[in-house]
Amino acid sequence: MSAVTQRLKAARPQLALLAVALLVNVFVAPGFLDLRLQDGRLFGGLIDILNRGAPVMLLAVGMAPVIATRGIDLSVGVIMAISGAVAAAGVNAGLAWPVAILAALATGLVCGLWNGLLVAVFRLQPIVATLILMVAGRGIAQLITEGRILTFTEPHLIAVAGSTLAALPLPVVLALAAAGLTGLLVRAxxxxxxxxxxxxxxxxxxLAGVHTGLVLGAVYVWSGLMAALAGLIATADIKGADANNAGLWLELDAILAVVIGGTSLYGGRFSIGRSVLGALVLQAMRTAILRAGLPPELNLVLMALVVAAVLTQQSPAFRPVATRLMARLKNKEAQA
Amino acid sequence: MAVTPPPVVLAARGLTRQYPGVRALDGVDLTLRAGEIHALLGENGAGKSTLINLLTGAQPRDGGTITMDGVEIDPDGPGGAVKAGIAAVYQEITLLPNLTVAQNLYLGREPTRWGLVHRSRMNQEGAALLRRFGLTIDASRPLSDFSTAVQQLIAIARAVDLSAKVLILDEPTASLDTAEVQTLFTLLRSLRDQGLAIVFVTHFLDQVYALTDRITVLRNGRLVGERRTADLPRLDLVAMMLGKTPTAESHLSRRPAAGIPAGAPLVRAEGLGRRRLVGAFDAELHAGAVLGAAGLLGSGRTETAMLLFGVETADQGQLVVDGKAVTLRSPRDAIRLGFGFCPEDRKLDGIVAGLSIRENIVLALQAKRGWWRRLSTAQQHELADRYIKLLDIRTPDAEKPIQLLSGGNQQKALLARWLATEPRLLILDEPTRGIDVGAHAEIVRLLENLRDRGMALYVISSEIEEVAAYSDRVLVMRDRAPAGLLEGDSITPAAIVNAIAADHHTRGAA
Amino acid sequence: MDMKTLLGSRKISRQGLARRMLGIGTAVLLGSLAAGCDSGDKKGLTVGFSQIGSESGWRAAETKLARQGAEQRGITLKFSDAQQRQENQIKAVRSFIAQGVDAILLAPVVSSGWDEVLGEAKAANIPVILLDRQIDTPNVDLYLTAVTSDTIEEGRVAGRWLAGKVQGRDCRIVEIQGTVGASLVANRKKGFEEAIATAPNLHLVRTQSGEFTRAKGKEVMEGFLKAEAPGSICAVYSHNDDMMIGAIQAIKEAGLKPGTDILTVSIDGVPDIFKAMADGDANATVELAPDMAPRAYDILLAYRKDHAPPPKWVQTPSKLYEPDTAAAEYARRKDLY
Structure with missing residues (x-):
């Protein structure tokens, strides 16, 4: 069996989930799967999910190795806010756009380094170590933006979210490239x-000679960098740095995406690709709920039900039942 | 002078406990008499913990009976061991540090008034109870305010106050200093004189002779025997624990290499030691020779390996490798010098359960190469398959999770992990523990093979005959310090047992 | 603006200690200046203000106007930032009482649990004026008056404007709500629905929560544009300006012209929406006036003069702005927020 088919086989549960989520979208909005090319950019429901899901995809790409080391990074949402604030404040202060972007990414690296130091050197429990930045970080971002939404008009910074590369929105390209690079980095x-x-x-x-401190530190640094990139996209998307709300609670989405991707919170085996699929499953469900036209009071209830269903489906006790169910659903899809 | 034996309090007969694949306890008897302190002794895996767990009802037994005062009881059944009068205090104190001393003493049976906890009465009674145990402390303070020794005494007070007739102490002195040990002993003697039966588990032989009246020795889940302490010489005790009579002929013929090779040793430890870990010891490790290490559990034998492999950093003496003094700050430093280490606890420190056999085998070599120079998948497969074949690891393929292997095959996989790094020195701590007889012999042959091919070996083992059979020199450890170095023809199982058992008065002469 | 905290919601906001110290410093400085001038009230009134925090531009503007208004009237302002915590506010009120201030302004972070401390203020004979939010209490005598906006009226103003704007044409409206579960959200929705109920040509076809943030407002609007037939949405109503700014971006990215193809009306009056109106991207905003403290000062001064108690609820005007004045209004506000 080739490595590719083996990986696809391992990702079957996630692919099945994604298929179900997309099916719900089709049910909610007929023509959801339609793709059309206009002015050199693809449009369609799938592209929307990729585009909107890009920040959580990036966070999940960074979070997966962290969780695989039996850790957790609660600060990624806040790092998004800080990096976005740095970029916006940078261009507004007259920095050239590449400098502002590099400064934002460097901010993410520094935040990750801080987390890594606390975990690897000072041996803090990861949940506590990253909680420090999660709690304090939004204050830092607010200091940078002075509590306002820092709007900017620098076209290159806006282009991080608003431009097209290879017929795809740039955030999609960035997220997929980051996932690919990370996959390469961990597997090559x-x-x-x-x-x-x-x-x-x-x-x-x-005892086998693995430099455990370095490994632990590295995963948090990488998570910080991915979060900074996600923050740049989120900030560019609304052409403003919103320190209060950027990345709010997205760390939980990222953790959920990684868990849906099959990584245990007890550490061990992980997969970048499946974590990305997990993020897409979440975004597809969110999109379906947003577009269903149901009263917004039901949003969180529906999301909770869906997540509970997904995680139950992954529990060892439920797996045989779920597999049969998925197989039947896939059959139906094939017939449709 | 005729001595009427005191009445039997607890009699356990034929206790058996089966784990998957292992019989942890096999038809063991234990007899406890009122007013005696009874030592329960044995090396790792002898079955002491299992026996205690059966007596306290922490685990159900698969066979055997337990009677208290002639009445059959069922510790893991309704009522439990506490009701029957059996209480245990463990090395890791199982009290709640954030509660007060009194709350700990009366947890679950607090004195009440009008349905509420009568706090002041609880504190007074608690203080009074502790005074009877020689402790004058404020019982309303949190437990965590007090030293380990005091906490230990509080735990004993609680256990005895629960109307215990049998008190089991599992390694109670492990984290106490000399003065604290004396306090504890005074208390235990007075409890004995009040008619309590006390089970005392320890690996300090001096304490056994200082305190206990009777000894039961277990080995490999079986009862070796019960003796009166006064009638059992130290030498015979060690022999019982190690399963050898010092006079018996070894069935393993001695097959050392052609003696210690000439020339400078690869590694020389000169007065290497670390405070609170192990006292200064000397060791020379030559290519193509085996240095054996013997000693009882807790003698410091494992700790010598930890210093040689950089798991702990020595704070005295020096380590000379290739004629140059080196400091090992982490295992990586040792691996860089060409060392390898198979630890004693395979599950906790050895295998990475959840990863495949292949990944476990390549781990050390990959770590040595660094993260950026990855062994290709093909190389990994080649390496794993080669060692699986070479060491005859019984598995359908290299991709199986390593925890599915038997103990012996796990040990071989760990050996493979280090052999893949082509080490110059291999340190093995109890390489044959918990391994079936067939695999046992294979591993011994393998070690001899490695020695013959010029590797330096440092083998720590409680299998005295084995150590005697393949070692060129034997370092004997006792009480966390070296107790002797045997060489050449003086290496016999009897000599090793003698060195281990020698008491304080003869140690200097050894 | 600060709906997130209006709701006592999950948005957490923190204020740097440095800024807080600066604030106190400024207050003291302003106070001493005012004392030096000794204009207005003969005695020089001292007022304590317990502010929620500085979690949004609107909140910052409210604080700034409180300071400016105090200075203009010769009032010594003692300012305290509660950083979103009720216990800090209770502490601040007690400390104001201990200092013997002449009046206390309180922007309550939550609506319940004030009876005891307000009772203490009443016992000390210090009038308390609530700013921006009401409290739940059976005893309305605990405070002098509450200066807040009428959130139902805000929705009505928006709805009435839209009805007038489209005249008799058929109009399918989409609504971007604030965070689900807040009384503010219910009120702004209710007022709007009341106003458009009278016009049978106005239909509210979709409503979804944008959680008061730009990013979510944009995502929700994208969903609306996808879910509705192209060109069928005639207007969008948003519970705050920030979500509308996100929605405007979504409309633009869908190749439509906001303000022309799709009419917009939102609430708050933050500077960025005036900028959007000046640029022709937005049509209307209903201002939530940030000058609540100056209004409270005037009520206080009048009360001290003639001792006639003011009404229990003083509503700030819900004024609607259109693009004609947008450029000027933007210039007036951009340094305030």
């Missing part, structure tokens, strides 16, 4: 093995 080097080993048994890994 030994980092993936080290991450999984450290997450499964840190003591054995250290």
């Amino acid at each position: 080097t030994a980092l993936g093995l080290f991450v999984e080993a450290v997450g499964t048994n840190p003591r054995s890994s250290r």
